[in-house]
Amino acid sequence: MRVLFAGLSEKSHLYCQVPLAWALTAAGHEVRIAHSPGLTDVVTGTGLVSAPVGRDHALHEAMSLAPESQDAEIANWSRLGPGEADWPALRERYELSVPHGFALYNDPVLDDTVALARSWRPHLVIGDPIAYAGALAARAAGALHVRLLWCADVYGRARRTFVDLLSQAPVDERVDPLADWLDERGAPYGVVCDEELINGQYTLDTLPPSLRPPSALQTLSMRYVPYNGTAVWWDWLREEPKRPRICVTLGTSNTEAYGGDYVSLSETLGALATLDIEVVAALHPRQRAALTDVPAGVRLVDDVALHTLLPSCSAVIHHGGWGTYSTALINAVPQLALSTTVADLEWRGRSLERAGAGLFVHHSEADAELVLRHTLQLLDDPGFASAARRLRDESAAMPSPYDLVTVLTDLVAGR
Known part of the structure; x- marks a missing residue:
C-alpha cells in the first residue's frame, strides 16, 4: 500500500x-x-x-x-x-x-x-x-x-x-x-x-x-504515542525524585512563531521556587537565553524529551500545546494550562477541568500568585491525580x- x-x-x-x-x-x-x-x-x-x-x-x-x-x-x-x-x-x-x-x-x-x-x-x-x-x-x-x-x-x-x-x-x-x-x-x-x-x-x-x-x-x-525528535534518557531521570517534581514548559512552536511566550517565564519560576518542590524547566534555547536570574531549586534543560521527563512528574505547567497536553494525559500527570483560546485550546483545557485532571487559565490572568495557588491545588488535592490516572487508563485502552x-x-x- x-x-x-x-x-x-x-x-x-x-x-x-x-x-x-x-x-x-x-x-x-x-x-x-x-x-x-x-x-x-x-x-x-x-x-x-x-x-x-x-x-x-x-x-x-x-x-x-x-x-x-x-x-x-x-x-x-x-x-x-x-x-x-x-x-x-x-x-x-x-x-x-x-x-x-x-x-x-x-x-x-x-x-x-x-x-x-x-x-x-x-x-x-x-x-x-x-x-x-x-x-x-x-x-x-x-x-x-x-x-x-x-x-x-x-x-x-x-x-x-x-x-x-x-x-x-x-x-x-x-x-x-x-x-x-x-x-x-x-x-x-x-x-x-x-x-x-x-x-x-x-x-x-x-x-x-x-x-x-x-x-x-x-x-x-x-x-497517542509521543514523538519528540531526538531523545535521551538522562541518568538523573532514572532516579526517583526526592521531592515532588514539577515540569514547566511553555513550548517551542509558540516561541518560534510569535517570538515570545504566553506568560512570564521568570515570574512563573520565581513563584514556584518558594515551594518545597523540584522544578524542571524544559526550555527552548531562546527562552533560556532570555532568563537573567534562575531561582535556586530550578533545573533548566533544553535537551530533554517530554516523554522521558513527565513520567517522573507530579504536575506539569504548560502553554496548552497538543504534544505536552497529550503526553501528560498518557502519563497521568495533572496539568495547569496557562494558555490562549486559539484553535481548540479552550475546549481541551475546559474538558480537562471537567474531568478533574487539571486546570485551565487564560494567560492574561496568570500572575505569580495564581500559578502558586493552582500548583498547590494540583499537589495537595489527590482528586487531580486520581482523575489523571482515569484518563491515562482510558488512553491505554x-x-x-x-x-x-x-x-x-x-x-x-x-x-
Whole structure:
C-alpha cells in the first residue's frame, strides 16, 4: 500500500504523524511525507521519506508581527457547536479564516501535492484536519482520505454547525467561503467540494473519548504515542525524585512563531521556587537565553524529551500545546494550562477541568500568585491525580498505531 501524509508544514504537526507513519513503514507499506521545503531536514531526521512540495508559507512572519492575534476571538474554534454561534458569526469566521488561515497554509503546496498524488497514486492519504491540499490530492488521485487530528475536532464540530445554519439562512445570505475556495482550487483537477472532501472518509482521534467534542463523523480511535525528535534518557531521570517534581514548559512552536511566550517565564519560576518542590524547566534555547536570574531549586534543560521527563512528574505547567497536553494525559500527570483560546485550546483545557485532571487559565490572568495557588491545588488535592490516572487508563485502552495499520489496510482494500 502507498500512503501519503499531507499535513500542515509545522514541526509540531509532523511529530503527531511520525508514530503512525513508522507503524505503516514497519508493516512494509510505502510511506511519503509531503511538506513544504523548509521542513525537509526535520522530516529526514525522523528517518521517514521526505517529499518536498511547493514553497514555504509565510504565516510565522505574520504571526510575529501581530502577536495579539493569538487572543483574537476569530481564532477560537472551541465555541462553535450547536447553539453556541449564530449564522452571521459563523459565516464571518469562515470568511476570515479561509483567506487568512487555511489558504495561507495550503495554497503554497496545493498544486504540487495534487501533482505528486496524481503521479504516485497513493492508496491512502492521511492529513491534518485543515490540510485541505491533502484532501484535494486524495480526491484527485482516487485515494482514501483519513484525517489525523492534532487537536480536539473543533473544526469538524464547527463545520457541522455551519452546514446546519447554512440550510436555515435566508437564501440571499447562503454563502460557503470554504466550499467556494475548494471548488476554485479543485476545478483544474475536476474536483468539486463536498462534505466528505472536507471531513475525509474517516477521522483518527487520539484524544480519550471522554474528552472529545460530540461528532457524527466516522471516527477511529488511536492511542497517542509521543514523538519528540531526538531523545535521551538522562541518568538523573532514572532516579526517583526526592521531592515532588514539577515540569514547566511553555513550548517551542509558540516561541518560534510569535517570538515570545504566553506568560512570564521568570515570574512563573520565581513563584514556584518558594515551594518545597523540584522544578524542571524544559526550555527552548531562546527562552533560556532570555532568563537573567534562575531561582535556586530550578533545573533548566533544553535537551530533554517530554516523554522521558513527565513520567517522573507530579504536575506539569504548560502553554496548552497538543504534544505536552497529550503526553501528560498518557502519563497521568495533572496539568495547569496557562494558555490562549486559539484553535481548540479552550475546549481541551475546559474538558480537562471537567474531568478533574487539571486546570485551565487564560494567560492574561496568570500572575505569580495564581500559578502558586493552582500548583498547590494540583499537589495537595489527590482528586487531580486520581482523575489523571482515569484518563491515562482510558488512553491505554485505545488501539495503538500498530493496531491501526490493519484497520487502515482493510479500509483501503474495501474500496
